[in-house]
Amino acid sequence: MTISVGSAIYIGVKPLTKNFLNSAIGFYMGRKGHLTPETSQNISILVVNFLAPCLIFNKILSSIDTKDIVAIAVMLMTSFMYIAAGIVFALVVKFLTPNPKYWLGGLLTAGMFTNSGDMPIAYITSFVGGSTFSAEETGKGIAYCTIFLSNLSFCLYNLGCYGLISRDFKKEQQDKENGVYENVCESGLSQLLRKRKKNLQHSSNDIETQQNTSRTASTDASSSSVSSAISRSSKTFERVVTIPDGIADETHKSRNSTGSSRSIHTVHTNNIPELGPIMTTTSEVPQFIEPPKPSKLKKFFLDHHMSYVWEFLVNFTRPPSFSLLLSLLFTFIPPIRRLFYIQPDGIQSLGAGNIPVAPDGGPILGFIMDFTKFAGDAQVPLGLILLGGTVGRLEVKSIPKGFWKSALLMCLFKLVVLPIISVVWTNGMTSVGLIKPSNKIAQFVMILNSGVPTPTMTVYLTAIYSSASGGSSLQMDCVAIYLIMQYNLLVITMTILITYSITSVIHL
Numbered sequence: 001m002t003i004s005v006g007s008a009i010y011i012g013v014k015p016l017t018k019n020f021l022n023s024a025i026g027f028y029m030g031r032k033g034h035l036t037p038e039t040s041q042n043i044s045i046l047v048v049n050f051l052a053p054c055l056i057f058n059k060i061l062s063s064i065d066t067k068d069i070v071a072i073a074v075m076l077m078t079s080f081m082y083i084a085a086g087i088v089f090a091l092v093v094k095f096l097t098p099n100p101k102y103w104l105g106g107l108l109t110a111g112m113f114t115n116s117g118d119m120p121i122a123y124i125t126s127f128v129g130g131s132t133f134s135a136e137e138t139g140k141g142i143a144y145c146t147i148f149l150s151n152l153s154f155c156l157y158n159l160g161c162y163g164l165i166s167r168d169f170k171k172e173q174q175d176k177e178n179g180v181y182e183n184v185c186e187s188g189l190s191q192l193l194r195k196r197k198k199n200l201q202h203s204s205n206d207i208e209t210q211q212n213t214s215r216t217a218s219t220d221a222s223s224s225s226v227s228s229a230i231s232r233s234s235k236t237f238e239r240v241v242t243i244p245d246g247i248a249d250e251t252h253k254s255r256n257s258t259g260s261s262r263s264i265h266t267v268h269t270n271n272i273p274e275l276g277p278i279m280t281t282t283s284e285v286p287q288f289i290e291p292p293k294p295s296k297l298k299k300f301f302l303d304h305h306m307s308y309v310w311e312f313l314v315n316f317t318r319p320p321s322f323s324l325l326l327s328l329l330f331t332f333i334p335p336i337r338r339l340f341y342i343q344p345d346g347i348q349s350l351g352a353g354n355i356p357v358a359p360d361g362g363p364i365l366g367f368i369m370d371f372t373k374f375a376g377d378a379q380v381p382l383g384l385i386l387l388g389g390t391v392g393r394l395e396v397k398s399i400p401k402g403f404w405k406s407a408l409l410m411c412l413f414k415l416v417v418l419p420i421i422s423v424v425w426t427n428g429m430t431s432v433g434l435i436k437p438s439n440k441i442a443q444f445v446m447i448l449n450s451g452v453p454t455p456t457m458t459v460y461l462t463a464i465y466s467s468a469s470g471g472s473s474l475q476m477d478c479v480a481i482y483l484i485m486q487y488n489l490l491v492i493t494m495t496i497l498i499t500y501s502i503t504s505v506i507h508l
Contacts, residue, residue, distance in 0.1 A: 012498030026388025055376030105164030422450035
C-alpha cells in the first residue's frame with residue numbers, strides 16, 4: 001500500500017487534532033480554576049498508581065510475545081540513546097546560550113527526558129480502526145510505548161535523576177547562606193571568559209604587588225645604607241648635638257602621648273571578638289508529620305550507608321515498575337500467558353501446553369484482562385487533560401535576560417535534531433536486522449518517541465522542591481518557558497515528522 005503525501009499529512013494531523021482538543025479541555029479547566037493543582041495531583045496519583053499499571057499489564061500481555069524480545073531490547077537501547085543525546089543537547093545549550101546559574105539540574109532534566117507517556121500512546125491509539133495500522137499492530141505499538149515510559153520512570157526515580165532538580169534549590173540556598181548568591185543569566189562560554197579575565201586581573205595585580213614590594217625593599221635598603229653612612233660620619237667627627245630643655249620636654253610628652261595612643265589602639269583591637277561560624281536554622285525546621293519507623297531491611301541499608309541502593313530497589317515495587325516486570329515475566333512464560341490471553345488465530349505460543357479454557361472459549365483469567373483494558377483505556381484521555389491543565393496554569397513571572405535563546409535552541413534540538421537522529425538510528429537498526437522491515441509499528445514508535453517535548457512531570461517536581469525550599473520562582477519560570485515554547489511548536493514539527501516517517505521511512 002502506497003500513501004500519498006496529502007494522505008500522510010492528513011494521517012499526521014488527525015491524531016494531533018484529537019489530542020489537542022482533549023488537552024484544550026484541561027487547558028480551559030486549568031485557566032478557570034476548576035482543575036486546581038490539588039485536583040491535578042490527586043488525578044495524577046490515580047493515573048500513575050492505577051490506570052497506567054492496568055494499561056501496561058494489558059497491552060504487554062496481549063501484544064508482546066517471546067519472539068519480540070529483540071525488539072524490546074532495541075526499544076530500551078533506543079530510549080537510553082535518546083537520554084544520552086538529551087544530555088549532550090543540554091550541555092551545548094548551557095555552553096552557548098544564557099541560562100540562570102541556579103538552573104543547571106533543571107536544564108539537564110529538560111534535555112534528558114521526553115514525554116514518552118501520554119503523547120505517543122495517544123498517537124498510537126488514534127490509529128485504531130484505521131487503515132494505517134491494524135488493531136494487532138496498534139496494540140503492539142502501545143506495548144512498545146510502555147517500554148519507553150517505564151524506562152523514563154526507571155531513570156527518573158530508580159537512578160535518582162529527580163535529584164538534579166533538587167540540586168538547583170540546594171545550591172541556591174547554600175550560596176545565599178554563604179553570601180555568594182549571584183542572580184546572573186549567562187552562557188557557559190561567557191562564564192568561562194569572565195573567569196579567565198578575572199584570573200588575568202588577579203595575576204596582573206599580583207605582579208604589580210610584587211613589583212611594589214621589591215621597590216619598597218630596595219628603598220628600605222638604600223635608606224639603611226644612608227643611615228649607616230651618617231652614623232659612621234657622626235662617629236668619625238664626634239659631633240655632639242645639644243637639644244634645648246623645652247624642646248626636649250615637648251618631645252618627651254609627644255612620645256608618651258604617642259605611646260599611650262598605641263596602647264589604647266591595641267586594647268581596642270584585642271577586645272574585638274572573633275566571628276564564629278554563622279548559625280542557620282535550615283536544619284531546625286519542625287517536622288509536622290512524624291515519618292514512619294523504617295523496617296528492618298530498610299534499617300539495614302541505612303545503617304550500612306546504602307540508602308541509594310535501598311531507593312533503587314524499592315522503586316521496583318511501585319505500581320508502574322511492578323506492573324511492567326510482572327507482565328514481562330508472564331509474557332515470556334507461555335503457560336502463564338495463556339491463562340490471561342489467547343491469540344485470535346488460535347495458534348499457541350511455543351511451550352504453552354494444553355491449558356484449559358473458560359466455558360466461553362476464552363482464557364480462564366480473561367476477566368482480569370477485561371478489567372485492565374477497561375481501566376487502562378481511561379489513562380490516555382485523563383493524561384491529556386492533565387497535560388492541558390498543567391500548561392494552562394503555567395505563569396511566567398519574569399524572563400531572565402537572553403533566556404529565550406536557550407528555550408529556542410533546546411526546542412530545535414528536541415523537536416528537530418533528535419527526530420533526524422532517530423530516523424538515521426531506525427534505518428540503521430533495520431538494516432542490521434535488529435528490527436525486521438515488516439515490523440513497521442516498531443519503526444514508527446521509535447521515531448515517534450523522539451519528537452515529543454519535555455515531560456510535564458518536571459513541573460510537578462520543580463513545584464515540590466520550590467515550595468519545600470521557599471525559594472524564588474526562577475526555576476518555575478524557566479520550566480514554564482521551555483514547555484510553552486515546545487508545545488506550541490509541536491503542532492508543526494510533529495506533523496512533518498509523521499508525514500516523513502509514513503512516506504519515506506516505513507513506506508506505508
